[in-house]
Amino acid sequence: MNISKKNLICLLCLPLLSTLLSGCWDDRELSELGITSGSAYDWEDNQWKATYQVINPSSGASSTGGTGGGSTSSPPFVTFTVKGKTIMEAVEKTNLTSTRQMFFSHSRITVLGESLARQGVNQLIDMFLRKQDARETVYVFIAKGEAGDILDQLMQLTKNQGAGIQLMIEQESRLVSYYPGIRMFELAMALSSESGSAILPEILLTGREVMDETQETGRTDLKTRLALGRLGVLKGEKLVGWLSQKQAFGLSFMTDKIKTATIVFPSKPESGDKPDASFVLQKSRTTVHPKWENDHYVIDIHIKGSGVLSELGSVMDLNERASITEMEQALEQQVLELVDNSWKEVRKLGADVTGFAIKIHRSDRKRFKQIRKDKNWDRVFQEIEIRPHVSMKIERTGLSNKSFKSVHEK
């Protein structure tokens, strides 16, 4: 027997290789995972009620529509509703009804029911920031009634509902700018900031009936659709009220969240207040300057915007500078009204979703430290006076120099 030392070591090591056969402790088979694309949380009977939307791999659904090789009659996703004293207890309970372990890394949205939002959202945020596979970039929404119902609704142009709602909010904040999409870490940032307040867009069903059968999506006009609605306002950790879309739009101007927006306005204010023109705001910039005057803060809000005229319903010659100036003034008045209207409601709610506390801390830190020490920010906030200054510029007027209505005036 003339075995070299190296060969002997190799022979001895061979049995050790068998330990690799047992696999890794953290291995997970794809076929055993329930990939959630959305989750919803309600508060019912002093318990967490969680609904999870799990992608159904056998439906042949793709993320943006189209059909794959699977069965098209089975729904693109299935939902599980479970209850628990804590969120994790509810998550674990899904294993009693599902063949797959929940996997949250691909989640796109989270919907909070009003009941939960009134109860408090701290525990939920904590779970999202703590849990390894929870995704802090999920978009968060609030629903007036049961949040779980939202996840049951099928969508037509996309089969992955979670991804569809994500697209909706991204498009809304890019094209309409009524409110920005809020992701979980942004919600946590807003609530932990000096302001201690946050906003959440509402998601709602337009009808009473939930469209949760695949055959129902064969209709051209669904009875019930998903839609974005108002803006929920949270203070501390609780929902304190709502802003209408118009008020939310004004808030977007105050907080510099406008990307692109369409503003409707009366082109000739002296002839009536009826809006008959549309302006696409392509650029907008808001700067906020707080200053202490006598016994309260005055916030100078400078809003500067420019864009293109896209619709005109009155007789007007757009080659005349006076006409353009008149419309610009009407636009400015419109934005001022939006801002004023929004500020009144925000002040009524007493929640600093404007982020004024942050601005004051940055510009007047000594006084702010004192305010924080005295714990009287709420009083200071109520006494704030805003002075909005709006400057709108119509840079282009589109492909017509005169309104079509002027043809009939001849």
Added chain:
Amino acid sequence: MNRKVGTTQAAMLIVNTILPTATVVLPAIISNYAEQDAPLAILLSAFFGLLIAYIVGSAVRCTNGAPFLTWVGEKSSPAIAAVLGLFMLQFYLDTSTTILREFVNFLKDNVLINTPISILCVLILLITIYMVRQGLEAIARVNSLVILLYLLFVPLYIFGLTDEMNVHQLLPMFDHSLAELTLASITPTTWMSEVAVLLFLAPYLQSPQKARIIGWTGLIFVAMLMMFSLIIALMVFGPDLIRLSAYPGFSAASIVHLGRFIEKLDILFISYWVLSIYVKFSIFLFATVECFKQTFRVGSSRPFIGTLGLLIVLECLYTWQSTEKLNLYNKEGRFLVFFLFNVLVPLGAVGLDRFTKAKTKRKGWGA
């Protein structure tokens, strides 16, 4: 196999001697004290770090690349060198242990949740022992490649977070008192003091006389990268949320996205971090083995690497079981120990050198 390490390679070694655990542990500690003024605390600690690098570099210049403890033995007495060696061995064993524990804790928290810690420790140790057995020059070469990867990861990190960064989150500046800033800079200074590992790497340096430049260059890079990571995390999360996060730099990485097609890149950044912490652990294991070799005057350290590794694993498994204990040590206890071994020891070496030189001169005059 142990060839000499060039000056640039050595400076890069210093970067990864400090940075991997610093990026994980420090942001939470610094931002807890200094919030948006955290970059100022890093600047302050970099200043102290450069001072320490000056002292360490001077000590290495005194030894002129000779093994540190052997040199101490020659200049003072073998008994003093042996006692100092024993203490330093204990220090390097403890430091290597905490590095291993931080490594394992991070993996357990973020990726391998169910894998037993003992398995992780043993696997990491086996790989590191293999690295150490290849010698410092091999580690330095691997380290240079790891550092080069920054060219990929830094732009990816910046461009992936461009939309999420808000420079106003860094305001108001100078919101904290000097006392708070000093408190915030104490822990990063202890990390910067790890530059003292040069004392044991010196015999393998091509130009030990350039130890100061090696230390300074390494520390400047560390400070820059720390600032980069912390400022970006601050601009993304703001000073309030960053305090809640255990690993703010990696939380920011989880938000990195390029369009809608490249997102959730945290695992990529974690993989890169794992590469760099392997280098860090191997440098400290190498220093531990060197310390052992010089203390016990053994010709070859190879047979002892496994035993020292076993000690490190056992200490890691049984001394640092509790994360709170490790966090408390990092926050409060570490400064004293590191000041003793990374500042006072090299300072003592410089003093000893001056003293013996003065003594020789006096003797010369006497003759």
